[in-house]
Amino acid sequence: MNSHCNTDIQKDLRIHIMIRYFDFRALLSIGIILVILVRTGFSQELKVGDVPDGSRSIPVHLLDLFDEEGALIRLSDRILMPFSPKQTCLECHDYGIISGGWHFNAADPEVSPGRRGEPWVLVDPISATQVPLSHRNWSGTFKPEYFGLSPFLFTEKFGRHLTGGGISENDSTESLDIYMRWMVSGRAEINCLGCHDAEPAHDQAEYYLQTVKQ
Numbered sequence: 012m013n014s015h016c017n018t019d020i021q022k023d024l025r026i027h028i029m030i031r032y033f034d035f036r037a038l039l040s041i042g043i044i045l046v047i048l049v050r051t052g053f054s055q056e057l058k059v060g061d062v063p064d065g066s067r068s069i070p071v072h073l074l075d076l077f078d079e080e081g082a083l084i085r086l087s088d089r090i091l092m093p094f095s096p097k098q099t100c101l102e103c104h105d106y107g108i109i110s111g112g113w114h115f116n117a118a119d120p121e122v123s124p125g126r127r128g129e130p131w132v133l134v135d136p137i138s139a140t141q142v143p144l145s146h147r148n149w150s151g152t153f154k155p156e157y158f159g160l161s162p163f164l165f166t167e168k169f170g171r172h173l174t175g176g177g178i179s180e181n182d183s184t185e186s187l188d189i190y191m192r193w194m195v196s197g198r199a200e201i202n203c204l205g206c207h208d209a210e211p212a213h214d215q216a217e218y219y220l221q222t223v224k225q
Contacts, residue, residue: 057105058102058103058104058105061104061105061108074099074100075099076094076099077094077095077098077099078092078093078094078095078098079092079093079095079097079098079197080098081095081098093197095200096175096200096201096202096203096204097200097201100203106201109176109201109203110176110177110201113125114174114176114177114201115174115175115176115177115201116177117145117146117147117177117178118146118162118177118178118181119177124147124148124149125147127149127150127151128149130143130144130145130149130151130152131143131144131145131155131169132144133155133158133160133168142158144158144160146178161186161189162178162179162181163189163192163193164189165178166178166179166199166222167222167223167225170199170218170219170222170223171215171216171219171222173199173202173222174201174202174205174206175199175200175201175202175205176199176200176201176202179198179199179200180198180199180200192225195225196225199222202218205218
């Protein structure tokens, strides 16, 4: 009798825990949606990729690729243009929301610097000097522009670890000669593939080489 009662109690407890678990997931999803709505000021329609659907599976992306002008890239094209993450992902994701993320807002003066993290390290082998750099107001670091690193030059110097976006798209403070060069090379848009592409063929080293070559 006691064994039977204990079994029923255990079942009830498991059901109760499962209900609480799914309630928590539902509340978490609602909370995320509300945060996004507040950040966007309820002024724009959320896209399918910006709202969690509750699934725990990894999304599979089978996408057409688009260039910076929004034109479809075909393998049969006589001249293959570089694909644009912004134009390619724009149908399902709000680029403005993504660009406000922590990866990309280091130079935004309206964003709190947060707790101190790892800085960029500028190395000069000739003088055997290492200098910690950060666009955030972290103690013990220097602003890149103090050493003559404009957004363009900073992107060229540290492109191997940059995720694109942010300063890598900011050409407003560049000198005219660098600005014209940026017009040729194109801005470094947010590189979603750097972290979210699990395909073995993705080559981050080649991405950096292309960045250096402008």
